[in-house]
Amino acid sequence: MNVRRLIPAAALAGAVALGATALTACSGASAAGGAGDGKLQVMASFYPMQFLAEQIGKDHVKAATLTKPGVEPHDLEITPKQTGQLGESDVVLYLKGLQPAVDKAVAQSGVKHVVDAATLTKLEVHGSSGHDHAHEGEEGHSEGEAAEGHAHGHGEAGEDPHIWLDPVKYAEVAKGVGAALEKADPEHAADYRKNTDELVGKLTALDAEFKDGLKNTASKTFITTHSAFGYLAERYGLDQEGISGVDPESEPSPARMKELQAVAKKDNVSTVFFETLASDKTARTLATDTGLKTDVLDPLEGITDKSQGADYLEVMRSNLKNLQKALGSK
Incomplete structure (x- = not known):
């Protein structure tokens, strides 16, 4: 004889809810994230x-x-x-x-x-030269720089x-x-605050290394593939001359290449920098035409096995060494 047991609806609903809670717990989901690991x-x-x-x-x-x-x-x-x-x-x-x-x-x-x-x-808006000589850690750029920066088409009003x-x-x-x-x-x-403070400390130390390492150099001008280093140049009193604009894929005009040859001669430039993720063709062409050396200045848009370091801090320190060498750091 089959005995059928009737389960009250309220009890059944409670069981379903309990099962759903258990399933959520087993999946590892938490308020911190929807993934199975709770991160x-x-x-x-x-x-x-x-x-x-x-x-x-x-x-x-x-x-x-x-x-x-x-x-x-x-x-x-x-x-x-x-x-x-x-x-x-x-x-x-x-x-x-x-x-x-x-x-x-x-x-x-x-x-x-x-x-x-x-x-x-x-x-900020940066032209081909990243350093405004009237600007030492202060805001403000000339209308000419703003117009040139606007042509790059990045950010609001051509901001770098x-x-x-x-x-x-x-x-x-x-x-x-x-x-x-x-x-x-x-x-x-609390952990995020602690980790943020720790990282800011590392970046503050890196800033001090750049300031100290670039304060006395034979030249202040560096030529690079694309104009990614305007903020760095401005921060440390250097002049960036980009072969192309903010976009690394844009081709420089013959007039721009001729202008850079003149800049290299006038400002005692020793090195043309190229980068790991973009073509080095124009940088090597300019270096050949002007008798200059080439080296890497990494804009750190990605890390690969060709990068001169395993992370941001290591690659930035490699950039500093390469700049010191090219600019004749004393």
Whole structure:
């Protein structure tokens, strides 16, 4: 004889709810993130943003990047898979104005915690020469510089997006990212604050190394593939002369190449710098035409096995050594 037991509806509902709670607990989901490991899921637009997420988030964060190693960030196209990953993130870190495809994807992502690094420090307009001689750590540029910067077409009114190459500005961005992670994951706020302070300390030390290492040089002018080093030049009293503009893929005109030859002769330039992620063709052509040496000045838009260091801090110190050598540091 079969005995059928009737389970009250309330009890059944309670069992279902309990099962759902247990399933959630088993999956490892938490308020810190929707992934199975319970970590805060942070999507970075490219390497400098990923570095901040890793240094500040450490064990509490799982950081990924839309720009894979070896890919030139300016030319990035977002795949449907990446769009999906972006939408599932807890936090998105990006730099508006640098990567148009990322800007569009972020705007459509619906992610609650979105951090635009460009809002965390003051962006400036830089011409082909990154240092305004009337400007020593102060704001302000000439109308000519503004017009030339506008032609590059980056950021608002042609603002230079390469803020991470100035350790002081990068530290300001780090503080903003730390605050954003605290807001997204308040349970670990104390750790994020501690890690942020630690990173800012490292960047402050790096700034001191650059100041000391570049204060006495035979020349103040350096020529580089694209105008990524305006903030760095301005911070340390140097003059950047970019073969192309802010976009590394733009081709220089014959007139620009001739102008650079004259600059090299007048300013006692010894070296033409190229970078790891963009073509070195124009840099080597200019060096050959002017009898100059070539070396690497890395804009740190990505880390590969060709990079002169394993992370941001190591590559920046390599950049410092290469600049000291090229400029005749005393």
